[in-house]
Amino acid sequence: MLSVNTRLSKQDITSAALARFTRPSVLLKSWAFWSLVVASILAFKRGLPHDLIEVLTLVISASLGALLSVMVSLAFLLLRVRGSLKEGDGVLGEHEYQLTADGLLEKTSVNETITKWSGIKEVQKASRFAFIELKNGTFHIIPLRFFPSQNHEASFLSEIQRLIATDA
Numbered sequence: 227m228l229s230v231n232t233r234l235s236k237q238d239i240t241s242a243a244l245a246r247f248t249r250p251s252v253l254l255k256s257w258a259f260w261s262l263v264v265a266s267i268l269a270f271k272r273g274l275p276h277d278l279i280e281v282l283t284l285v286i287s288a289s290l291g292a293l294l295s296v297m298v299s300l301a302f303l304l305l306r307v308r309g310s311l312k313e314g315d316g317v318l319g320e321h322e323y324q325l326t327a328d329g330l331l332e333k334t335s336v337n338e339t340i341t342k343w344s345g346i347k348e349v350q351k352a353s354r355f356a357f358i359e360l361k362n363g364t365f366h367i368i369p370l371r372f373f374p375s376q377n378h379e380a381s382f383l384s385e386i387q388r389l390i391a392t393d394a
Contacts, residue, residue, distance in 0.1 A: 227324060227325040228325045228382045229322060234318055239367065257289075261292040265287075330366070330386065342393070343389045351370075
């Protein structure tokens with residue numbers, strides 16, 4: 227079966243988190259949520275707008291406030307991710323991924339885990355990473371630079387998708 231060996235660093239995890247959380251759909255949902263929150267707070271404090279100028283002021287203020295909120299949230303998320311990672315915790319360092327008949331086998335310095343194909347939700351590729359999303363909401367992150375070739379990368383990822391579909 228196919229396999230790939232990786233070595234994850236703090237920079238890899240930070241870049242992967244940034245890639246996941248800056249997808250347009252995620253940013254748009256966050257911005258829309260915070261726009262509503264900020265608009266509600268402003269309307270509560272100032273009262274409902276009575277004319278077009280007040281409506282435009284509220285919309286612009288809420289939009290800019292939401293943009294700032296999203297940027298601050300993203301900064302705190304990245305700081306939290308970087309601060310929580312330590313060598314020897316099984317996240318940073320060497321990872322070996324093997325595709326087996328039973329599932330995706332991951333080996334690190336601290337564990338060996340097999341995830342059955344039915345436990346994998348999907349495989350996504352974004353910029354420099356492949357994300358294997360598990361049904362419990364966690365991810366395996368594989369930097370694409372660790373594949374020896376684009377053919378190996380394509381074969382590995384398409385085989386996972388095939389095995390997920392076969393097991394469904």
